[in-house]
Amino acid sequence: MTTGTPPRNPSTGARRSRLRRYLPLAVAAWMVLEIWLLTVVAGAIGGFTLGILLVAGIVLGSVVMKSAGRRAFQNLTETLQRQQSGSPEASKPPEQRSQGNGLLMLAGVLLMIPGLISDVLGLLLLVPPLRTALSRYTERKVERKMGAAAGPGSFGDAFQKARMRQSGSTVIQGEVIKDDERPGSRGDDADPRPPLTP
Numbered sequence: 113m114t115t116g117t118p119p120r121n122p123s124t125g126a127r128r129s130r131l132r133r134y135l136p137l138a139v140a141a142w143m144v145l146e147i148w149l150l151t152v153v154a155g156a157i158g159g160f161t162l163g164i165l166l167v168a169g170i171v172l173g174s175v176v177m178k179s180a181g182r183r184a185f186q187n188l189t190e191t192l193q194r195q196q197s198g199s200p201e202a203s204k205p206p207e208q209r210s211q212g213n214g215l216l217m218l219a220g221v222l223l224m225i226p227g228l229i230s231d232v233l234g235l236l237l238l239v240p241p242l243r244t245a246l247s248r249y250t251e252r253k254v255e256r257k258m259g260a261a262a263g264p265g266s267f268g269d270a271f272q273k274a275r276m277r278q279s280g281s282t283v284i285q286g287e288v289i290k291d292d293e294r295p296g297s298r299g300d301d302a303d304p305r306p307p308l309t310p
Contacts, residue, residue, distance in 0.1 A: 142229070146227035146228065146229055149228050150162065150227065150228060153228060165231075166231075169223045169224070169226075169231045169234070170223070170224050170226070172223050173219075173220040173221065173222070173223030173224035173225075173234060174220065174224060176216055176217075176220035176223060176234075176238065177216075177217055177220030177221070177224070179216070180213045180216035180217045180220060181213075181217070183213055183216075184213040184217075187213070215237055215243050215246060215247055216237070216243070218234075219233075219234045219235075219237035219238050220234070221234075222234030222237065223235070
């Protein structure tokens with residue numbers, strides 16, 4: 113008896129277990145490095161100045177997150193209004209439709225985390241050319257992974273079908289039947305098939 117689940121790929125299981133094993137070690141090493149760097153910088157510039165820098169990072173991170181959330185909500189309402197009015201979504205160029213709100217929110221989170229390495233990474237994500245390049249790279253990487261995992265019935269297959277579907281297009285389900293392939297048929301319509309209904 114077979115079930116509908118595909119067999120597991122042993123390489124993905126090994127990759128997943130490796131990620132589970134090394135991710136906590138990487139987070140612990142990052143935290144130790146952040147604490148060590150904070151103590152070194154506090155010894156060099158003073159604890160009060162370092163505290164002001166950390167509070168400024170938290171304030172800047174909250175402002176960035178609020179701005180990114182507002183832009184994401186504005187993009188969502190504009191998209192919904194465009195769909196309700198029937199105007200095509202391609203009226204705006206893709207650069208204006210999505211301007212890296214996810215990366216801006218990530219920058220805000222990194223700025224709000226107390227630490228100097230996370231603050232530097234958050235500030236780097238605020239640079240528009242770097243954010244655009246990282247967004248394009250991430251989008252290409254996700255599309256490539258989805259295309260590779262787009263087997264029939266998988267999530268990647270559904271993602272590809274959803275991307276191919278355009279607004280205003282109509283999909284009609286049907287079946288193509290050739291007369292020479294129909295069993296017992298020799299070109300006569302003595303036994304026609306009933307029409308397909310959903």
